[in-house]
Amino acid sequence: MTKKRKYLSYSLPFILFFMMLIDGHISSRILAVLSVPMDFTSNLLLLFLMFATFQMEKPYLVITSGVIGLLYDSYFYNVVGINFILLPLIVLVMYALFEHVYPNTFTLILSFIVFVTALSLGRVLLLTIFNLTHTTVLDFFARTLAPTLIVNICLIAILVVPLKKMFNVGK
Template structure:
């Protein structure tokens, strides 16, 4: 009973913390994240979903990813459905990749780069189809995708060990 309470309460609280931290970082460091034409987007919630996918059953993670995708869409984007699709897709892809790869910090970091690249590319194509962006592919790669991947790699290095220990304590 206590174990179920810990996982069903503390895991959503950890995801919520990183969800809010995404927005806080964007507000605090907006000048640094939006320097000239370069745009860096923190995706801490994606980092958390990927890392938790290694420790928490897929069915539970899919539910959390759908719920937080809906909340992310309504809170940050305003178009419902974008992250509701992307977050479960990230959890599913991570689940499939972890079965064939040895989940050490370097592999997890590479999985984060792959998943973030898929998310950012999907978002670029989605917004281009809707007419919300007019930048070309080369500009997207150089000014959006590259800086976003670099920022999130640094964030991954900063939060990996404490987050991993937190998840392991919750699971104990």
């Protein structure tokens, strides 16, 4: 294990926890400024999980994402299970995808868009199954998914190059 990877294995849970908190603040600040009937989620946590797949071992990151998902659920939803299930599943899909796809800037951006869409669809599906939300398909796409994708495409466009360097992706 390299020195950087060892350091990252100790600091990553704290970084992910911090990203979870920043996600909530970004989302609430943008909604407060816009004051329009939208509901979207910043996904810095998911972005850092995606880049961490290039440095961390699969069991470590799956377990860490499950713990962070549990904290996310208890902090934002007060219902345990949604992100506790979805984040480890998406991390497993990330590992499977990046075994077959070379991680250049273009594929990282497209992959992140797919992961954000999968996470948003999974959340609304689980929330609907457990009767925690009542939304129509049109409302979900227009008021949740579209704004979520716009915000997250802007985030990855800004952060893809620094994160590639930070996590040594594509070398």
